[in-house]
Amino acid sequence: MEEGTVATPEELLLKQHRKEKKDLQAKIQSMKNAVPKNDKKRRKQLTDEIAKLEADISNRHEEEFRQLKSTTDTKVEELINGAETMKVEGGEQEDIQQLRVTKAQKRRDKKAAQEKERESRIAEAEMLNLQGERHQEGLRLAQKLAQQQLQIKEISSDGHCMYRAIEDQLAQRSKPELTMSVKELRSRTADHMRSHADDFLPFLTNPTTGDMYTPDEFEKYCSDVEHTAAWGGQLELRALTQVLHLPIEVIQADSPAIRIGEEYASEPITLVYMHHAYGLGEHYNSVEQLKDPAAAGDS
Structure with a gap:
């Protein structure tokens, strides 16, 4: 920031929030260090506590940004009204009181204005992110998954996300006989639907x-x-449970988990279904074991 310029309220609040987040991470690290690695029960409680602390600070920051925006809008309106009044009362004195601004001063003012604008854009982007449906959905999913010692594993959004998430889940089992590529999963799904048309055709x-x-x-x-990046849904998941002889569990932020293929007793494939991920909306992710709290704190 240019020397001599005054920080905007948005910049000050953003700076405060960054410090609070840094302080929270230090507190979380201290909490993690206080729990023995072999105390699994306490570690699970700790994971829940950390998720709640992070959710609380995000919600509080969102509310503070909202209140600041409301206050700022009111002050701007008051300043505009005051300036109009001064213009009428001051008359020609305004011209007399103006100072000549050198080219160097103009450059400094321009640079300072650009810096202020950049900081304001950062603050606004952070506020929108905190308020965004995707961010809030992610927080709720993280809390749900933490109860099972799991976390989201991001899958690329390319139309194959459901199949890529299942591919990842199979790979995590370390059983070569279960490993399948996206291409093979699509082919096996299509073949199964063709050969069991009576089970699927009525739903299309x-x-x-x-x-x-x-x-x-x-x-x-x-x-x-089989041959395109057509998005997969519940019919394809049903076909895949029968192809793989494995149940599939789909976790959502605001609904109970859906379990397909309950006739199979094996450990389920677990997917995360997100309503507000990426520009196109719906998206599937995989899951993985929650990182060791001590290791996560060091990263």
Whole structure:
């Protein structure tokens, strides 16, 4: 920031929030260091406590940004009204009192204004992020997963996210016989749906007419599943449980977990379904074991 300039309220609040987040991380590290690594029960309690602390500070920061914005809007309006009054009362005195501004001063003023604008954009972006549905959904999911000693493992958003998440889950099992690529998962899904058409065809309807798919439309649907980046949903998940002979559990932020393939007693494949991830909305992620608290604090 240019020497001599005054920080805006948004900049000051952002600076305060950064310090509070840094202090919280120091506190969390101290809490982690106080719990023995072999005390699994206390570590689980600690994970829940940390998730609550992080959620609390995010919600408080969001509210403080909201209140500041409301206050700032009111002050700006008052300043505008005051300036109009001074202009009327001052008349020609305004011209007499103006100082000549050198080119160097203009450059300094311009640079200071640009710096202020940049800081304001950072503050606004952080406020929008805290208020954003994606951020809030992520916090709720993190709290749910922490109760199972799990955390989100990000999967790329390219139309194959459901299959990539399942591919990742199978790879985590360290059983070569279960390992499948996205291409193979899509192919096996499509083949299973074709060979069990009576189980899937009744749930597919033409979006224009509302009629159940014809055999040709169903084959086109299966072909898209196999050969394109067509997004996967509950029908494909049902087919995959039968292909893999494994149950699939889908965790959501605001709804109970969905379990498909309950006829299989094995440990389920666990996916996270997000309603507000990325620009297109819905998205699947994988999960992984929650990092060791001590290790996570050092990273």
